[in-house]
Amino acid sequence: MNNTYTSPDVHGYYGDFGGAFIPEMLYQNVEQLQHNYLEIYNDPSFQKEYHALLKDYVGRPTPLFFAERLSKKYNTGIYLKREDLCHTGAHKINNTIGQILLALRLGKTRIIAETGAGQHGVATATVCALKGLECIVYMGEKDIKRQAPNVARMKMLGAKVIPATSGSKTLKDATNEAIRDWINNPVDTHYIIGSVVGPHPYPDMVAKFQSVISKEMRDQLNAVIGNPLPTRVIACVGGGSNAAGAFYHFLDEPSVEIVAVEAAGHGVNSGQSAATTQLGVPGILHGSKSIVMQTIDGQVVEPHSISAGLDYPGIGPIHANLFASKRGKFLSATDEEAMKSAFEVSKLEGIIPALETAHAFAVLNDLKMKPDEVSVICLSGRGDKDLATYMDAMNEQ
């Protein structure tokens, strides 16, 4: 096997995880991507177009902010990578910009996507509006009800939002419906997957588009502290796209500690959790081999997290490999801990984070950070979409 932590082998494997377990009906589409994505990605004219949009449309580079009061509280050095300042309010758009440009080069005219909390759906609807392509977003019927503002945003941007009514009616089922749509529309459609999941080459492709996060971190750290390498990088993980982007350019630097924080829901062993690496076993979900939460009979179970973006029973194969090889440290935070952190970050730094992001902050106490250490937290999204949940929490207090 000729793969590194960042790049899979030619069949899409990171160690034992990855691959492309897809029915033949998807083969043409997936093969076309496998065959073309690296060439397109490495084409200088593509890179130029991609980076121009990241700069002028998304607002990159996003700041690396020294969180002074948070650092003081934990008696260490904490920097925040401000992905919440991206256009549309989260890192998701780094990937959708890349994939829409790729879809155009492949001659596709119709875009489909899945979404949980709606952030990836909004980011997809946004780039489809930007490029004038038809956009269909699959979203679990349950999520449509609990994420109404994002549904409205997608509609205003011209996207058609189709409820996934099968199974548990959440992200997993929205992904199934999007894949079925792709099977039924094999020629003109590109499927923009929102995380580092799915059949090869999606995990690698999405990780590459998100890797701009860690590329900027290195340059910014170098400018601020004279060293591109921090002590550690911390990010929340559902499927794991912001984490893949934040870790990417540090994975082959053994001195940098990699900390992934999963959603423990009501508690890892409560039966209401989304801590995939702790509760899952190797399996196949949505076209790749990874760690999957499932019953003893191999039926995929419905996870729970207060944040819809982490509410996924799998994890990207890149992360499964970081977990299995012990390159990454995998921690988890409960709904309650994440909520507490969201309020702490808001009050100490004047930044209201997304509930997903708040999980990354919830492990600061557990990490036993030293005063001379430098930790970077990927602040993956802003909390506007979670205001209703935050208001409920304030009313309860």
Added chain:
Amino acid sequence: MGRLQKIFDHKTTGVLNVYFTAGYPTIDSTVKLMETLQEAGVDIIELGMPYSDPLADGPVIQESSSIALKNGMSISVLFSQLKDFRKNIQTPVILMGYMNPVLQYGFEKFCKEAAAVGIDGLILPDLPPFEFESSYGKIIKDCELDFIFLVTPETSVDRVKLLDNLSSGFLYAVSSSSTTGKEKNMSDVVAYVDRLKSYQLKNPIMVGFGIKDKTTFDMLNGHANGGIIGSAFIKALDSANDYSLSASSFIRSILT
């Protein structure tokens, strides 16, 4: 000689393969429905192993899968139900399912037990040829099970030949790139099958997806070796109280 091969030696066209989901409509219906299908003259029985996330299937089969799971169906329950089925059933039986439950059961254990109870072949749509050739294929062959790959109208000639070469029993021609239970234009399907036949493949060709009644099934006559009916059969079961009765009257409507 395997049971599947015997069917095709005996019958070069009009072979009827009927799919249904194990554990649907009731947990105990599996073997009873198999007996009904054999009596009604079905040539091959394709038994679906229900899965929570059946990507290649449309709403009808998906719904039958979730009901079967609610009924308590699993691979181990299925094998216990199938323990003695060969006493009464001579019809070839194929298991169709998805990789994840099979991996959890243990791939080798699964193949061995399937062969031991008298299963003839497997269809695992999300097991691609690369994985088949690098690891799983050998286990399947060691257990003397047939393995059936799918091809679609989008599959290139070279790939059709590769998939035909790796398959045994028959080759499953998906009538158009789509999930199960969708409407198809049958004249396109016939033209596609004729194209496949011109490649002079080693396996018989069975057409699935879009075959739903006597008309669509008969249109394959003289073109394909036969057809596979799934969603339409499940629907027929769905609308009736006595599933055995509705099953045999549905099959009669196809074969007479």
